[in-house]
Amino acid sequence: MRNFKKIIWLAVPILLLAGALPAADAAAVLKAMEENTNGANAPRDMEADMVMTIRDGNSVRVREIRAWTRTIPGKDDLRVLKFLSPADVRDIGFLVLDDDSMYIYLPEFHRTRRIASSSRKDPFMGSDFSYEDMGTSAMSRYYDPKMLKESGTEWQLELLRKAGADKPYARIVLTVSKASTMPVRMELFDAAGNLAKVAEEISQPVGKYQVLARITMTHVKKKTSTVLEMKNIKADQGLKDEVFSERFLKKRGS
């Protein structure tokens, strides 16, 4: 579930896509998708500008963010986000080292503060994404997949949360494109079985990869939505370790 969430950018050699998984079982489909989103077929790292548009009734708020990600197959991705606008959040930064190590940088006080994992379920900067959604880890570690249906163009999987998994969504209905083996839609259900959010995802090629370039997250009950668009995506730049550090978080501009 996270893959999509994350704004993320994982890719897939298009050649791999079509026909590679004909009448596949659910686990194989999920595994193939994760290879593209945050596995061996994903960019090793990525840098991009993001525009977050939050719609709540007639209210529209726009946030500009610069993001850096490094994919580590089998582990949580590393991520740094820095806000560029509006003015009251400018230079606020987030560093995600793993699910249990998140930091926020408050430029007004030049202060870096650890965020408790209990905050992961909170909305991310007033959007329909939660901190958890902005994180990065493979869904197969926390969910058991089951094939719901298959059409000529898509697979639809049901993901059920594993016992003891510390994840907010109890059930996810995941639609995967056969053309790209990338997620195109996720329906996220809460513990009570109610549909909480829907994420619609659009991928685009970046070099040899397919990358999630636009995610629309709709909060079903609140009837609000947030669109996250990525621009100027650069893959495999060889981002150094120090990008994912407190030092970089505090660095001006970047």
Add this chain to the structure above:
Amino acid sequence: MKRITCILLGLLLIASALPAAGKIDFSGRVKLFASAFLADNPEGQFFGHGAPDFATKRLELRLKFAGDLSDRISYQVRFDAFAYPGDLLGGNNFPEAGVLGSPLSSEYFELNLYEASVKVADFILPHLDLTFGKQRIHWGTADKMNVVDNLNPVDFANFFTFDPDYFAERRPQTALNLEYYLGDNGKVQLVWLLQNPLSPFPFGYGTMLAKLSGLESIRVQKYWDRGLDQTAIGLRVSRTIGNIDFAFSYYNGNSSLPVLKDLSVFPAAAGTFYYPRLQVAGFDCAGEFLGVGFWGEAALVLPENVTGSARLPLVIAGQAGEVENSFRLLEKNYWKYVLGMDYNFGGGFYANIQFLHGFFDEFAFCAEAKKYLGLKQGSFFGELSNYLFSRLEFKSRNEKLKLKASGLLEMTAAGTALALLPEAELRVADALVIQAGGFWLVSGSAAKTKFGMFKKDSLVFLGMKVDF
């Protein structure tokens, strides 16, 4: 006014002349903040007032310039300007204009260089950053109540305005700050302050303190500005192990808050305050367990051996004289510490609680100092006491509305004081925020507790700010 105009003109000229040096990020804030007392307190220990007298009334303008001179060198400068609407009549004069019709004399205005620093990355060595200039240095892991942080003095002037943007915040200092990153979030930091860190107090504080202490005069004994050996240094080594951040630190410099050192009662009661030098060995950590965030700081304070004195009247055989008692003022060493935790309950609810032993202005005194100088718990610059700080927050899902209920419980051997600080924050639009709240002393005695002195000083505030 001329000076301020020149500075602003200079800034504009620099800004216009620097495009070749790279893009300059310009940002700022305009904020109006006003607070008013809720009760009469004409004979109040802390600034006599009526109700609803203004407690604070100011317009604030922040201007911040930042930019990169190269890949490795960046700078930032922040000016804070304050105007005081309504401060028209000063002394016995009419609100006359200054020279050439300048309104300075009738429209009071201050300009402060809040920050001005240059950062050089990979200075001499890879992974070594140097920041020089006036800067805010982060030191410790607690939520504002950092007992290990002696580098950045607490802004006591704003502490008493209860402006939430300044409450218990610290002032930047002019320093050389070296940070060497060890990879994997380890760091060694060495700071050299070129000035003695001193906490600012609100206007009239000295007079109030004299009144509180029953003194007719107060003298402050200065020792700083003598030489290099009187400056302050700090060293901090930090590392993340597992999901816990650890740090050890050392500080050698002056206390940013004073202590009553000498007292004489003849011919008039007079006190001398002094900023003792301290060595502080600190430890701090932060992490989480089962989703609960926690942090702790402990500071072992080793103050210099200061001799205090009390000259008391003595009558022998009908002759008035005085006797001087000298004694060690501060304990050889003592501990200050803070323990805290926070938890996010979901749905926008958040709780934060901290236990503090030793407020910013408190010391551990020797028995004779307590006896002769009357130093005790529950007084300004008094003996170490215990405090409990708590904060409950609710944040709407779109973060347009934030509600906070903060509490402060002071616990001394003689009694307790409880203060509440409710606050609401409404984000009317991006970058435009309205704040409303107050300070309300629920219980506490002025004779037994420090915050009990504010019993008749409860206030409400309203703030409006826009960031650009």
